Amino acid sequence: MALSGATMSVEPESFYQAIESGQGYNAFISVNTGLSAASGTEGALAGMYIAVKDNIHVAGLPNSAGTVMLKDFVPKEDAVVIARLKAAGAQIIGKNNMHELAYGITSNNAAYGAVHNAVNFDYMAGGSSGGTASAVALGMATAGLGTDTGGSSRIPAALNGVVGFRPTTGRYSNSGMTMISNTRDTVGPITNTVADAVLMDRILSANSKAAPQINISQLRLGVPRDYFYLDLDPDVARVTEQLLIRLTDAGAELVEADIKDISHLNEKVGFPLV
Numbered sequence: 001m002a003l004s005g006a007t008m009s010v011e012p013e014s015f016y017q018a019i020e021s022g023q024g025y026n027a028f029i030s031v032n033t034g035l036s037a038a039s040g041t042e043g044a045l046a047g048m049y050i051a052v053k054d055n056i057h058v059a060g061l062p063n064s065a066g067t068v069m070l071k072d073f074v075p076k077e078d079a080v081v082i083a084r085l086k087a088a089g090a091q092i093i094g095k096n097n098m099h100e101l102a103y104g105i106t107s108n109n110a111a112y113g114a115v116h117n118a119v120n121f122d123y124m125a126g127g128s129s130g131g132t133a134s135a136v137a138l139g140m141a142t143a144g145l146g147t148d149t150g151g152s153s154r155i156p157a158a159l160n161g162v163v164g165f166r167p168t169t170g171r172y173s174n175s176g177m178t179m180i181s182n183t184r185d186t187v188g189p190i191t192n193t194v195a196d197a198v199l200m201d202r203i204l205s206a207n208s209k210a211a212p213q214i215n216i217s218q219l220r221l222g223v224p225r226d227y228f229y230l231d232l233d234p235d236v237a238r239v240t241e242q243l244l245i246r247l248t249d250a251g252a253e254l255v256e257a258d259i260k261d262i263s264h265l266n267e268k269v270g271f272p273l274v
Helices: 013-021 080-087 130-137 154-160 194-205 234-249 262-269
Strands: 028-031 049-053 091-096 143-148 186-191 220-223 253-256
Touching (some): 013 028, 013 091, 028 130, 049 130, 080 091, 080 143, 080 194, 091 130, 130 143, 130 154, 143 154, 154 186, 234 253
Parallel strands (some): 049 091, 049 143, 220 253
Antiparallel strands (some): 028 091, 143 186
């Protein structure tokens, strides 16, 4: 189900059933039971059920941030981004499993169990917003809200076959989040389509302006081969090349654009996680 710009009434039972039948994926830490279609019937997100990473505060629901140390913490107020979603008619279906304290990219959580991949149960879901991406991909929610410090919405979205978006830092309010970095953290929507991500961005940013339409033939895109292609899995390399060909066929101009000293620069801002 896609997001909607029209007032509508959607019953939550199909989402509850998907969550129940997919318990083995460990996508949720807590489920917001008792929702009804009548509770959200007006607004751009009317009738939509949103899965929320368990480090974004939702009033009345536990906020563990994926660690047992915070399992009993129940926020009394919604995060600003949650308030905006609710004001647009969305309802929160539950809180998602994640990499503990959002500090990793696997979502293999020792406290709440590993999140499983929606495409292949035996694969990792990615992280740190793994539960949110898996839930959206499995039809347990219309869309999701994760967080992103260094890929935590985008990585699991890619691994589960959905869309993950990281906005410019500061575009969305961080008020009401359990954060690990004041300078890098941001909320990041996870959706089934790019169009849905655009709509979520408009709601979360409180920006009513329509997103500009971009002609692909006007794009000049740099492709950094060195460093990023070192030790790249052959299957990933093959799919990447196929997508680059599709961009070229659509009219985009691709140019080789290796970044000098990228390895050294990356060491200054990144670090290994295991």
